[in-house]
Amino acid sequence: MRRPVRTALAAILSLLICGIVVLDLTVLEDPPRPDDSNLLAVETGAPNLVSAVYLEARLYDTLFELLVFTVAVIGVRFYLSHRPSTARSTPIPESHVLQASAQILFPLILVLGLYLAFFGHLSPGGGFSGGVVAASGLLLCVMSIGLDTVYSRLSGAGVERLEWALPMMIVAVCVLPLAFGRPILSNLLPVGQAGHVFGSPSILLLNALIGLKVLIGSWMVLHAFIHHRGEI
Amino acid sequence: MISRIVLLLLLPIIAGVSLFQRRRLAAVIGMGLFSLVLAATYLLHSAPDVAVTEAAIGAALVTVIYVLAIRRTGRLLVVGDEVPGLLSVEGGKLVGVEVDILDGFARRLGFDLSIQVVPLKDVERTLLQGDADLGAGGLSAQPGASLHRSRAHLPTALVRLRPKAGLDASSEEAPAAEHCEYPGYFSDLVEAIQRNDPVEATLDMARFLAVSRTDLSRWSVDRLDVPRSYAFVAAPRREDLRDQLTAYIDELEASGALDEIVRRYLS
Numbered sequence: 001m002r003r004p005v006r007t008a009l010a011a012i013l014s015l016l017i018c019g020i021v022v023l024d025l026t027v028l029e030d031p032p033r034p035d036d037s038n039l040l041a042v043e044t045g046a047p048n049l050v051s052a053v054y055l056e057a058r059l060y061d062t063l064f065e066l067l068v069f070t071v072a073v074i075g076v077r078f079y080l081s082h083r084p085s086t087a088r089s090t091p092i093p094e095s096h097v098l099q100a101s102a103q104i105l106f107p108l109i110l111v112l113g114l115y116l117a118f119f120g121h122l123s124p125g126g127g128f129s130g131g132v133v134a135a136s137g138l139l140l141c142v143m144s145i146g147l148d149t150v151y152s153r154l155s156g157a158g159v160e161r162l163e164w165a166l167p168m169m170i171v172a173v174c175v176l177p178l179a180f181g182r183p184i185l186s187n188l189l190p191v192g193q194a195g196h197v198f199g200s201p202s203i204l205l206l207n208a209l210i211g212l213k214v215l216i217g218s219w220m221v222l223h224a225f226i227h228h229r230g231e232i
Numbered sequence: 233m234i235s236r237i238v239l240l241l242l243l244p245i246i247a248g249v250s251l252f253q254r255r256r257l258a259a260v261i262g263m264g265l266f267s268l269v270l271a272a273t274y275l276l277h278s279a280p281d282v283a284v285t286e287a288a289i290g291a292a293l294v295t296v297i298y299v300l301a302i303r304r305t306g307r308l309l310v311v312g313d314e315v316p317g318l319l320s321v322e323g324g325k326l327v328g329v330e331v332d333i334l335d336g337f338a339r340r341l342g343f344d345l346s347i348q349v350v351p352l353k354d355v356e357r358t359l360l361q362g363d364a365d366l367g368a369g370g371l372s373a374q375p376g377a378s379l380h381r382s383r384a385h386l387p388t389a390l391v392r393l394r395p396k397a398g399l400d401a402s403s404e405e406a407p408a409a410e411h412c413e414y415p416g417y418f419s420d421l422v423e424a425i426q427r428n429d430p431v432e433a434t435l436d437m438a439r440f441l442a443v444s445r446t447d448l449s450r451w452s453v454d455r456l457d458v459p460r461s462y463a464f465v466a467a468p469r470r471e472d473l474r475d476q477l478t479a480y481i482d483e484l485e486a487s488g489a490l491d492e493i494v495r496r497y498l499s
Contacts, residue, residue: 017235017238017239017242020234020235020238021235021238021239021272021276023235024233024234024235024236024276048281050281051281116284124280124281124283124284125281125284126281126285128285129281129284129285129288129289132285132288132289132292132293133284133288135293136288136292136293136296139292139293139296218293221297222293222296222297225297225300225301226300
């Protein structure tokens with residue numbers, strides 16, 4: 001088949017699939033929303049049962065997920081640090097479209113990341129996805145103004161120390177109840193009204209810490225890859 | 233309901249297609265597409281939390297990291313000047329003996345071949361800077377000390393080209409051949425000769441054949457008695473690549489494929 005014909009067929013097929021999905025989404029029935037009578041939602045103050053489960057009922061599992069992520073970041077940095085740096089300044093992007101759109105999109109992506117992290121107990125999202133979304137915003141910045149500029153603006157070393165401090169802080173939050181004579185991993189902060197932003201302060205705190213941790217961790221992985229494997 | 237079925241059917245198709253891509257970049261993009269469709273599937277199955285994470289990590293972050301990782305390893309970057317018959321652009325496509333050899337070699341290694349046309353004088357500089365893996369384009373001279381010359385794939389000879397007007401007894405002595413290979417783009421030299429500019433250059437056979445299609449009555453042509461042959465040049469610290477390429481050319485010659493390629497372009 002000739003190339004233009006193939007391209008056209010692929011485009012038509014993609015449009016068709018996108019159309020079907022969008023049509024289906026518009027008539028999508030609302031996912032079953034937990035009402036106030038739901039025990040877990042009332043107990044934790046988080047209508048989003050997913051975060052209620054993984055940041056309250058199964059916080060223990062989430063801690064080890066964080067450990068996996070931390071080990072992955074350490075591994076990337078350890079194995080890439082031996083490689084020579086590509087040691088050349090990132091070329092100025094030829095595309096002004098990229099530069100202009102990065103200026104507009106970066107704040108929006110950052111806000112979306114913050115929203116996903118801070119409203120994780122109310123709506124879909126959470127610290128993990130919020131952190132990654134914010135990191136992809138940083139990636140867009142790297143493409144537009146260069147790695148070194150972004151790195152120096154983030155003041156590299158302090159950010160790295162924070163990366164190691166955050167897991168400690170999260171563990172501390174989980175162990176702190178011991179000091180008050182309560183079982184480990186239990187919730188110290190008062191539960192408010194379910195559906196309110198501060199209705200579930202402990203999930204909010206954990207989501208914020210995890211979001212920051214994932215943001216810095218993803219940024220460090222991206223930085224290591226761009227720094228040692230080639231310009232973006 | 234339809235879209236769930238469509239998307240679920242699409243998943244194994246995308247996975248299979250990206251699995252059987254020859255180019256690594258295409259495979260990585262296929263993986264990103266897979267993640268995107270998977271995210272849509274999660275969304276339709278009332279798992280928006282997972283969908284958001286899958287879209288952010290699978291479609292965006294992992295794709296970028298893979299692209300960065302294959303950027304250096306998945307690509308065979310070759311620089312060389314255009315030489316008709318060996319490496320030249322015809323109808324928007326690179327063709328020639330060296331292109332065929334490099335194409336087969338890259339395929340053997342599972343790399344994407346990327347050939348960049350640079351002037352002859354920039355080939356060694358680019359290699360020394362680490363901006364390319366191999367140099368090509370009718371290289372017959374011995375390269376600099378830290379570069380590695382592969383096995384020769386084609387014998388050649390040197391021809392000295394001088395304007396006839398300047399031909400007197402004092403300039404009879406030919407300078408060392410290395411110093412007068414034409415350093416710029418070969419196509420510029422051809423144009424200069426067509427304009428009858430009094431340029432002088434030492435050319436190898438392939439370049440001379442291309443030049444000799446124009447009227448050379450105002451130039452004196454001497455064949456130099458220097459045995460030469462075309463080869464590829466590998467970047468510093470890429471002895472491994474040189475050795476693999478040498479082995480590949482050996483193989484081509486043994487199977488007779490090399491003769492066939494040469495006959496196809498330089499009959």
